[in-house]
Amino acid sequence: MKNIILLFLVILINGKILYAQELIDLNTAIKRAIKNNPDISLIQSNIQIQKLNIQVKKGDLYPTLSLSSGWSKNNTFSKGGVIIQNGIPIFIGDQSRWEDNYFAGLNSQVILYNGFANYESIELERQNEASIKMNLEKLKYDIVINIYAKYFDVLKKEKIVMINEENLINSQEQLKKIKEYVDIGIKRASEIYKQDAQVAQNELELERAKNDLSKAKVDLLASMYENVNKDISVTSSGLDISFNTENLYKIKESYKDADILTNQALENRYDYKLALQEITINEIKLDIAKKNLYFPTISAFGNYNVSGRQISDITNNRVFTFGISLNYSIFQGFKLDVNRQIAEVNVKQKNEEINKLRYQIYSDIKKAIIDLETSYKQVEIIDRNIKAAEQDKILSEENFRIGYGTLLDVQTATIRYNNLLIERINSVYNFYLAKTQIDYLSGKLKY
Secondary structure, three states: OHHHHHHHHHHHHHHHHHOOOEEEOHHHHHHHHHHHOHHHHHHHHHHHHHHHHHHHHHHOOOOEEEEEEEEEEEEEEEOOEEEEEOOEEEEEOOEEEEEEEEEEEEEEEEEEEOOOHHHHHHHHHHHHHHHHHHHHHHHHHHHHHHHHHHHHHHHHHHHHHHHHHHHHHHHHHHHHHHHHHHHOOOOOOHHHHHHHHHHHHHHHHHHHHHHHHHHHHHHHHHHOOOOOOOOEEEOOOOOOOOOOHHHHHHHHHOOOOHHHHHHHHHHHOHHHHHHHHHHHHHHHHHHHHHHHHHOOEEEEEEEEEEEEOOHHHHHHEEEEEEEEEEEOOOOOOOHHHHHHHHHHHHHHHHHHHHHHHHHHHHHHHHHHHHHHHHHHHHHHHHHHHHHHHHHHHHHHHHHHHHOOOOHHHHHHHHHHHHHHHHHHHHHHHHHHHHHHHHHHHOOOOOO
């Protein structure tokens, strides 16, 4: 029996160790999200494929070499008949003859000149590789802002849980005081039931806050592509988060100039770099289309063939051929010219899209600055309300103690004060999320 109990304790201890709560900081969350994201692996695979495409295009610069061989059997049949030779009829019978033929050959060809379109094709594949790499960085950047939002949400809801825990403790202490007042006869017993109901309501609010925190952790783990059953806690260490209004004001003032932030975005944002890269790619495509349209293709070739009726005498008949060929397309149903026109339209479209993107970037940054200023104003107003609500709470508790006020006044003041504290937590984290959004939009977000 003792052994069974001991085994149970060992299993219980190991289980606690196995499922111990894991402390995660922001950098760890970002690194894991990037590492585990399946889209990252897909793009990395595409980069490897694109490297192979570059090799293929480089291979087009070298001569091709192919070996061919074969065997054939031919049957020649002639119907018999009569021919007149010197006035004398000669009868010829049917003739059927079988012949074997063995052959082999080496063939080589290389493009000497096509307006250097072959070299442009290599450059096109290189630019395609650069575009895929930019896509990879853009995806990482999008993952980072998503993790920031989820991480801030967990931090915020942890603070809200702490406020609700403190509020529950205060309401429980208030209940003890009321019981003492009832015991000495200065309050009615009904006040106990009223405050007990308020304690129950505060317990419910705490459970709701904990539930919201658990769901926020699940969202964070899901964004990291980790096991959502894992028990985690987060830390604000490494994050420059201050709840002081003066510090918030300094941050707000440093993010006022939309023009400076937009210029930073045009230098740093991967979606803008990717748009510029698309223009480069389409300009190369246009150049290739023009070369294919206006320049001839000059190729060198060489063939060496052997043949014979027996394998042993296959080298008796040898043919070696080499030369240069020139090919120039005069008319192919407008195909080449249409390709050129399509490439020109694509370049024009990409330039229009990048102009549109510039306006969109400026607009997004301007709206994000407005959100930051609004969040700061909310914090400032809430701070003033908290001061008033705190005084109301103190006054209502004192009035209730001396019998001048009611328990309802105390509960109302306490609920308002607690709600304002929670609202301030939300506003402060909304402020930092708005700041992070500006960093993201201006391309300054680091990871």
